[in-house]
Amino acid sequence: MTTHTRTTGNARAWIMLLLAGAFEIGYALSVGGSQAFTVPSWSIAAIIFFLLTLYFLSAALKTIDVGIGYAVWAGIGAVGAATFGSLLLDQPLTLGQIGWLAVIIGGVVWLKLADSPRFADKQAAAG
Template sequence: MTSPVGTTASSSRARAWLTLLLAGCFEIGYALCVGGSRGFTVLSWSLVAVVFFLLTLFALSMSLRTIDVGIGYAVWAGIGAVGAALLGPLFFDEPLTAAKAFWLAVIIAGVVWLKLADSPKRAGTTQ
């Protein structure tokens, strides 16, 4: 028994968004490793940064097969920026001020709105 076309399309979109989320996590890892590499002068951090870089580009490119480039890239960059900003204080003793936290919340809200904007249009609506 085959699944309806709508179900296949929605599961494909869901996989693309999960892959984009994974790409964002890899981007966080890349950003943190670049920070730890101190300008690519620490070999171990540098090698891990290269691995995360390749993983994030691969996962991003896979997700962009389904998700529009503008939305996918903005979400990916937002995940990476917010994740690195939130984890930077844990790994590198960077300050996280109330002002930074506020603007990170604005980025998160923007990412959520972009995801909602990419939701499939309802049948019967005009463009």
């Protein structure tokens, strides 16, 4: 496999993972709106988002290691649900919570950087 093919496949997997994270946010918000699956429209939306997030996560995990992929997916879902829950559902978000959500964002970014081909090449050359 050429470096270009590996890079293209890796980029595609990360796009799939970002989509899975976006659908996870939709799922979390829909579950909240479904009020324990008693509101049909929110319940249907939750099921659709759930199926979409599972599909895109499983597609991404064909290329990305499960530990890294799951951590990034969960981080995107957590930060997105907290942010959009605050903006759309008037759920309170304290300064302390915002700080810890920033830590999650930083961790997700570093996990992505650590999975980049340049970083892997530097690690291989150093080790």
